[in-house]
Amino acid sequence: MKKLYIETLGCAMNERDSEHIIAELTQKEDFRLTSTMEDADLILINTCSVREKPVQKLFSEIGVFAKKRKEGAKIGVCGCTASHLGEEIIKRAPVVDFVLGARNVSKIRDVLDKKGAVEVDINYDESSFTFGDFRNSLYKAMINISIGCDKQCSFCIVPHTRGKEVAIPADLIIQEARKAAQSGAKEIMLLGQNVNNYNDNGRDFSDLLEMVSEIEEVERIRFTSPHPLHMDDKFLELFANNPKVCKNMHMPLQSGSTKILKEMKRGYTKGWFLDRAFKLREMVPDVRISTDIIVAFPGESEEDFLETMDVIEQVRFEQIFSFKYSPRPLTKAAEFENQIPKEIADRRLSTLQRRHNEILDEITDATKGRVFEVYFEELKSGGRVAGRSDNGFMVMVEGSEELLGKTKEVLIEYPRRTALHGKVID
Ligand code: 5AD
Numbered sequence: 001m002k003k004l005y006i007e008t009l010g011c012a013m014n015e016r017d018s019e020h021i022i023a024e025l026t027q028k029e030d031f032r033l034t035s036t037m038e039d040a041d042l043i044l045i046n047t048c049s050v051r052e053k054p055v056q057k058l059f060s061e062i063g064v065f066a067k068k069r070k071e072g073a074k075i076g077v078c079g080c081t082a083s084h085l086g087e088e089i090i091k092r093a094p095v096v097d098f099v100l101g102a103r104n105v106s107k108i109r110d111v112l113d114k115k116g117a118v119e120v121d122i123n124y125d126e127s128s129f130t131f132g133d134f135r136n137s138l139y140k141a142m143i144n145i146s147i148g149c150d151k152q153c154s155f156c157i158v159p160h161t162r163g164k165e166v167a168i169p170a171d172l173i174i175q176e177a178r179k180a181a182q183s184g185a186k187e188i189m190l191l192g193q194n195v196n197n198y199n200d201n202g203r204d205f206s207d208l209l210e211m212v213s214e215i216e217e218v219e220r221i222r223f224t225s226p227h228p229l230h231m232d233d234k235f236l237e238l239f240a241n242n243p244k245v246c247k248n249m250h251m252p253l254q255s256g257s258t259k260i261l262k263e264m265k266r267g268y269t270k271g272w273f274l275d276r277a278f279k280l281r282e283m284v285p286d287v288r289i290s291t292d293i294i295v296a297f298p299g300e301s302e303e304d305f306l307e308t309m310d311v312i313e314q315v316r317f318e319q320i321f322s323f324k325y326s327p328r329p330l331t332k333a334a335e336f337e338n339q340i341p342k343e344i345a346d347r348r349l350s351t352l353q354r355r356h357n358e359i360l361d362e363i364t365d366a367t368k369g370r371v372f373e374v375y376f377e378e379l380k381s382g383g384r385v386a387g388r389s390d391n392g393f394m395v396m397v398e399g400s401e402e403l404l405g406k407t408k409e410v411l412i413e414y415p416r417r418t419a420l421h422g423k424v425i426d
């Protein structure tokens with residue numbers, strides 16, 4: 001048997017693509033997985049291109065792998081950077097055997113033995129391709145509900161790497177969810193670039209959530225990423241009232257300034273975002289709201305940045321993924337004037353992160369003595385087991401594999417920013 005080593009960068013979508021690739025190669029070809037790159041016959045790097053850093057990392061990784069690999073081992077580059085750089089990857093790094101775009105995952109078996117193959121068609125429709133079965137976790141399953149993205153956010157390269165948005169037929173999604181839940185994955189994570197824009201012949205995302213929740217074996221449903229623009233009342237009401245839908249909402253703000261939001265082509269204003277966030281807090285008192293923020297977008301003035309800080313004060317996000325703006329090829333914003341100097345970007349990012357950490361410390365401290373229902377999914381070192389509360393806090397307790405796949409009540413004793421530590425009380 002041949003051995004496959006795969007490194008995955010980027011988002012949940014990429015993780016799921018890697019699972020699909022593993023399934024194709026281990027079930028329809030003669031591969032098994034290895035975690036030691038030096039032993040592998042095939043080395044795959046599943047790349048991200050959302051910011052410049054992971055792209056640079058790709059080329060340094062290729063160099064390291066080329067040097068340390070087993071003689072004759074092949075190297076393949078997949079994912080979003082594969083989509084946008086295509087054959088340039090092989091030109092820059094001739095050791096690479098093939099390039100497979102983020103929307104061409106189902107063609108992995110075709111390129112495997114073709115030296116120099118480049119499959120990066122972003123219009124390729126693999127929405128009803130039947131992949132083999134493979135999941136990294138026994139206890140939770142990621143399921144794609146759509147591929148691609150029709151938004152044109154001016155900072156974002158993803159429409160150029162994953163192409164036009166196509167909904168995966170609801171029946172296929174339900175079939176996958178049922179299969180996963182019956183095999184023990186009681187938590188289902190629905191994935192798409194813009195999940196709440198889902199539409200399969202009139203069935204919208206709220207309808208889809210409802211359908212998944214009707215599968216008896218499914219206990220918890222999560223999803224990523226929704227778009228604030230499409231958070232209509234129907235969606236918020238379903239989110240609030242369906243007991244299987246976990247009360248953790250990702251609301252990617254990007255900027256708190258209506259002027260910058262317009263430049264970003266986000267389609268909403270600061271006022272709309274706050275209205276949705278407040279409504280959510282009111283309907284679901286225990287909701288955990290996470291967000292993505294970009295600082296120093298071209299033309300961002302100090303006042304614009306303070307608008308973002310104001311949203312942080314008002315919404316008090318439980319989690320913030322914050323980034324310095326990174327100009328990306330093929331995007332509109334890369335051509336904007338008024339790119340912000342690095343020193344200012346660094347200062348804004350650290351101001352934001354410092355303030356968020358203060359807020360987070362208050363939120364974290366307030367969990368001490370509270371009880372959460374935790375679904376355990378992973379063994380950690382030191383005899384600990386980790387899981388998540390319904391609203392998405394990472395929780396750790398002392399215990400063994402017996403807890404895995406079970407939901408228990410946990411009393412929080414030592415809350416930390418990264419995880420709440422406690423003990424099982426039931
Ligand atoms: N620069 C910085 N951050 C970006 N993101 C997307 N594109 C860029 C960019 N050009 C961030 C957004 C998005 C998250 C996945 O990555 O905040 O929500």
Ligand code: SF4
Pocket residue numbers: 009010011012013014047048049050079080102157158161162
């Ligand atoms: Fe995921 Fe976007 Fe990175 Fe592609 S570019 S891997 S869609 S985060």
